[in-house]
Amino acid sequence: MDRNQGNCEETQSFRGSSENQRAGSSLKGRKGKRLWKKVKYQLVEYNSLPAYLKDNEYILGHYRSEWPLRQVLLSVFTIHNETLNVWTHLIGFFLFLCLTIYTAMKVPQVVDLPTLQHFPEVLRNADFQKLRTELIACLPSLPQMPDLHRLREELKTLLPSVDLSSFSNWNIVELLSNCLLERFPSNHTDACVLCSMKEDVANIIAPLMVRPITRWPFFAFLGGAMFCLSASSTCHLLSCHSKRLSYIMLRLDYAGIAALISTSFYPPVYYSFMCYPVFCSLYIGFITLLGLGTILASLLPVFQTPEYRSFRAALFFGMGVSGVAPILHKLILFWNQPEALHTTGYEVLMGAFYGIGALVYAMRVPERWMPGKFDIAGHSHQLFHILVVAGAYTHYRAGLIYLRWRDMQGC
CATH class of the missing domain: 1.20.5 (Single alpha-helices involved in coiled-coils or other helix-helix interfaces)
Incomplete structure (x- = not known):
């Protein structure tokens, strides 16, 4: 028991x-x-990375390596050596999204010529009778435009003594702005008053002379810019997850760069050569094929290796340099047009931004000079991203000039 x-x-x-x-x-x-x-989920050093994540030996630490997808997505709000690479182009994407919406909302509306019969009444009832006299004095210099003879007929009853046949090719709004400042009596030259009067006249007359041109080349550029910036930001965020995802993301990134460069040609080529369809088709076809060829080349596994960094930079730089030909051609055709010179200035500045960016990317400066000092902020890829956004925005400003030019003058 x-x-x-x-x-x-x-x-x-x-x-x-x-x-x-x-x-x-x-x-x-x-x-x-x-x-x-x-x-x-800790950040690791360069020497601890798998081979496919080793790209820049001058950035020594703060790497994410093969994290789960959830942690990779959440890392957009944490500090590592890709944080600013993600955010520089993510902010750029939202900037161009806002610019696209703004541009779409600002397309000028056509005002039919019959509304010109109300033009004398508008001037007569306006609150700047003194300006009316000066406007009449400027009318003989109105530009040659389609259907302008109808405007002449409307004005004959109001201005029988004015010779409306000797019109020059000046821009009507610029003419009024310059003429009014020169001719207005000195006792009425208050800057605020004149500015307000000129704006009123511009708002009355400018819509009557506008024929909105097609916007698709400009929106193609804006779409290419947004695709490039979003693809780049996504690539830098997700590539550390796995080798397969890194392979896919890098191809998407290269495709975005090629799309941005190719579509950047569309506004200057189309709006410069819209009256020369052969040249327009030739230039747009060439850059489109070059962009597609670059995307196909980027599918090769060897294209993304660190040894081909200089080749990648040279290829994209060469795509941009090919734009010199249509720019020079534009200057030859329109050497006497202020818009041609103004847009060329923007395009030179854009090329400088892109060229410096490609050079910084290929040389990996400044981290090459002080390895480990620029792991978080200030390394070459971040500078490259900032220069790309600056170049694209500069090109956007040039595009606005092209739109105003062709809206006013047509082909």
Whole structure:
């Protein structure tokens, strides 16, 4: 009896110790798992990276390496060596999204010529009668425009003594702005008053002379810019997840760069050569084929290796330099047009931004000079991103000039 009771107590003691061991083992397992996760999601040094993530040996630390997708997505709000690479182009994407919406809302509306019959009444009822006299004095210099003879007929009853046949090719709004400042009497030259009067006249007359040109080349450029910026930002955020995803993201990034360069040609080529359809088709077709060829070349596995960094930079730089031909051609055709010179200035500035960006990207400066000092902020790829956004915005400003030019003058 005592022996059986002793055996029973030993069995219970053994079971209790086994349960305690299992509980302890489970607790240790949970602690170990949390510790493993903590170690797993820590930032690592360059030498600890797998080969496919090694791209710039001058950035020594703060790398994410093969993190789970959830942690990779959340890392957009944490500090690592890709944080500014993500945000520089993410902010750029939203900038161009806003510019696209703004541009779409600012398309000028056509005002039918019959509304010109109300033009004398508008001037007569306006609150600047003195300006009306000066406007009449400027009317003989109105530009040659389609259907302008109808305007002449409307004005004959109001201005029988004015010779409306000797019109020059001046821009009507610029003419009024310049003429009014020169001819208005000195006792009415208050800057605020004149500015207000000129704006009123411009608002009255400019819509009557506008024929909105097609916007698709400009929106193609804006779409290419947004695709490039969003693809780049996504690539820098997700590429550390796995080798396969890195492969896909890098191809998307290269496709975005090629799309931005190709579509950047569309506004200057189309609006410069819209009256020369052969040249227009030739230039747009060439840059489109070059962009597609670059995208196909980027599909080769060797294209993304660090050894081909200079080749990638040279290829994209060459795509941009090919734009020199249509720009020079534009200057030859329109050397006497202020818009041609103004847009060329913007295009030279854009080329400078892109060229410096490609040079910084290829040379990996400044981190080459001080390895490890620019891991978080200031390294070459971040500078490259900023210069790309600056170049694209400069091109946007040039595009607005092209639109105003062709809206006013047509083909």
